[in-house]
Amino acid sequence: MDQENTLELNEEQQQQFNEIKTNLATVKQRIVDTCQRIGRDPASVRLLPVTKTVPAERLRIAFAAGCLEMGENKIQEAREKSEALKDLDIKWSIIGHLQTNKAKYLARFANEFQALDSLKVAEELDKRLQNEGRAIDVYVQVNSSGEASKFGLAPEDVRAFVMELPNFSSLRIKGLMTLAIFSADHDRVRECFIKMREIQAMLRQEAPAGLSFDELSMGMSGDYELAIEEGATVVRVGQAIFGKRPLPDSHYWPGLG
Numbered sequence: 661m662d663q664e665n666t667l668e669l670n671e672e673q674q675q676q677f678n679e680i681k682t683n684l685a686t687v688k689q690r691i692v693d694t695c696q697r698i699g700r701d702p703a704s705v706r707l708l709p710v711t712k713t714v715p716a717e718r719l720r721i722a723f724a725a726g727c728l729e730m731g732e733n734k735i736q737e738a739r740e741k742s743e744a745l746k747d748l749d750i751k752w753s754i755i756g757h758l759q760t761n762k763a764k765y766l767a768r769f770a771n772e773f774q775a776l777d778s779l780k781v782a783e784e785l786d787k788r789l790q791n792e793g794r795a796i797d798v799y800v801q802v803n804s805s806g807e808a809s810k811f812g813l814a815p816e817d818v819r820a821f822v823m824e825l826p827n828f829s830s831l832r833i834k835g836l837m838t839l840a841i842f843s844a845d846h847d848r849v850r851e852c853f854i855k856m857r858e859i860q861a862m863l864r865q866e867a868p869a870g871l872s873f874d875e876l877s878m879g880m881s882g883d884y885e886l887a888i889e890e891g892a893t894v895v896r897v898g899q900a901i902f903g904k905r906p907l908p909d910s911h912y913w914p915g916l917g
């Protein structure tokens with residue numbers, strides 16, 4: 661079914677549709693350009709649109725404009741939107757820190773969880789998914805910048821953590837996720853991405869059988885081209901598609917400015 665044809669848009673909504681469609685095309689083109697410049701296959705990079713703070717009505721338009729996957733940072737917000745949009749076949753990805761007591765909500769509707777960084781959450785999520793008869797794709801979040809404001813495992817703790825993951829049969833381990841340092845200094849940003857690639861290489865040698873670390877989710881609106889240069893297979897892009905967020909980044913990453 662072509663969703664575009666089933667959505668009646670007024671003038672303002674048509675404008676939103678056009679804007680999202682244009683931005684999406686621009687980001688996709690920049691991904692292709694970056695890949696071609698460094699000799700990577702553009703199909704090896706997945707664009708995950710990040711939809712936090714964008715209201716459900718606008719996401720309905722975004723879906724029609726080609727955003728079939730949506731990344732959300734907060735489980736409550738994601739849950740409300742997935743309810744409001746349950747008539748659409750959207751793939752929801754949770755990309756923010758999860759409290760153990762919220763795992764049950766994630767287990768009900770999310771297709772993917774990119775921010776696993778504790779065994780308690782792994783255990784609870786696995787249990788809840790089994791109750792639902794579901795399995796989802798999971799990424800282990802690493803704090804590649806060492807900043808106290810960021811969630812994720814310290815790089816030196818990743819190996820031991822990963823050794824425990826075969827215990828959780830409903831978590832399909834696919835790779836690693838990180839947020840690089842927020843800095844105008846490209847070298848410092850790049851260092852974070854390089855560190856991730858090194859951890860990935862180590863895990864490919866040493867991780868237990870059955871887990872895959874082929875995916876590297878890294879890069880946002882400000883740094884996705886750099887991330888692709890350093891091996892990102894998933895880029896999480898919000899503001900370059902939906903415009904500037906009304907809330908400052910410190911709302912999402914406490915301790916930041």
Ligand SMILES: *Cc1c(COP(=O)(O)O)cnc(C)c1O
Binds near residue numbers: 755879896
């Ligand atoms: C908000 C967010 C993004 C996207 O950031 P933009 O600057 O909007 O591209 C990526 N990853 C995570 C974990 C986020 O919370």
